Amino acid sequence: MWLQTSVLVLCLGLSNAAVTWQLLPFEGDCTKFYFQIGPNSVFKFELKCSKDQTFSATTKQCVTKFGRLDDCSMRSPPELIARSYDEGKSICATDPTAVFADEENCAGFYNCSKVVVDDTGNLPPFRDECPYPALFDRINKRCDMDYTTIEPQCGSRKIKPSPCDQLQNQCPRAHCIPCGVRYPNCVGKRNGFQEWEGRSFSPYYANCQDGRTLEAGTCARSRSGSPRIFSPTQKECVDVDSKTLFGN
Numbered sequence: 001m002w003l004q005t006s007v008l009v010l011c012l013g014l015s016n017a018a019v020t021w022q023l024l025p026f027e028g029d030c031t032k033f034y035f036q037i038g039p040n041s042v043f044k045f046e047l048k049c050s051k052d053q054t055f056s057a058t059t060k061q062c063v064t065k066f067g068r069l070d071d072c073s074m075r076s077p078p079e080l081i082a083r084s085y086d087e088g089k090s091i092c093a094t095d096p097t098a099v100f101a102d103e104e105n106c107a108g109f110y111n112c113s114k115v116v117v118d119d120t121g122n123l124p125p126f127r128d129e130c131p132y133p134a135l136f137d138r139i140n141k142r143c144d145m146d147y148t149t150i151e152p153q154c155g156s157r158k159i160k161p162s163p164c165d166q167l168q169n170q171c172p173r174a175h176c177i178p179c180g181v182r183y184p185n186c187v188g189k190r191n192g193f194q195e196w197e198g199r200s201f202s203p204y205y206a207n208c209q210d211g212r213t214l215e216a217g218t219c220a221r222s223r224s225g226s227p228r229i230f231s232p233t234q235k236e237c238v239d240v241d242s243k244t245l246f247g248n
């Protein structure tokens, strides 16, 4: 992108020294910006900052996301980032090593020592989330995989049992397989092996426990090497024959 831009600028510069250009913020999306020729020209096109950068309206350039010059992520933040900063900033300013619970989500917490954005891009500085299906133990200030022992202390902090409620599993960008396709849903289902909704009569199944998705499973092939599928009625992997498929 930048190469393209500079080549263009160079060409324009050579052909007409009076041509001016400017970089403008893209309303509603800090990762993009406009390249505009002339002050009021309709001749403008959209460009994108590289990964982990946002466009700074003040300095008119792409800068490190959440860095010192980033005036975009904070100014028009998604709700989570706003909360992370509002709640994290004041507490973390006085206690830079503090770890405290998210008052809205029993799996969420704030960690003032965590100053980087996580790999998924969904957890800004200070903000963290227990690995699924763990819940945050506010007394011992740590995640506990045994969620049943933590549930009683959640109170008004919501318990969200689906793996797709986890921020880490949500798609921050395009070309990401939606969470609902990657994980079967166990909310409202009995414990044990269950049909993977949307993938009936396939080798795929869910292993459910307390509404949590413990496993997204695939039936192993039979000894003879033929594929097996998960039977929604028998709740187990079965050979593919007419009885399984047509019930007779």
Ligand SMILES: *[C@@H]1O[C@H](CO)[C@@H](O)[C@H](O)[C@H]1NC(C)=O
Pocket (backbone or CB within 6 Å): 099, 111, 112, 113, 114, 115, 128, 141, 142, 143
């Ligand atoms: C808080 O973040 C620091 C730095 O990333 C990490 O070492 C520590 O384990 C985290 N604490 C919790 C409770 O996750």
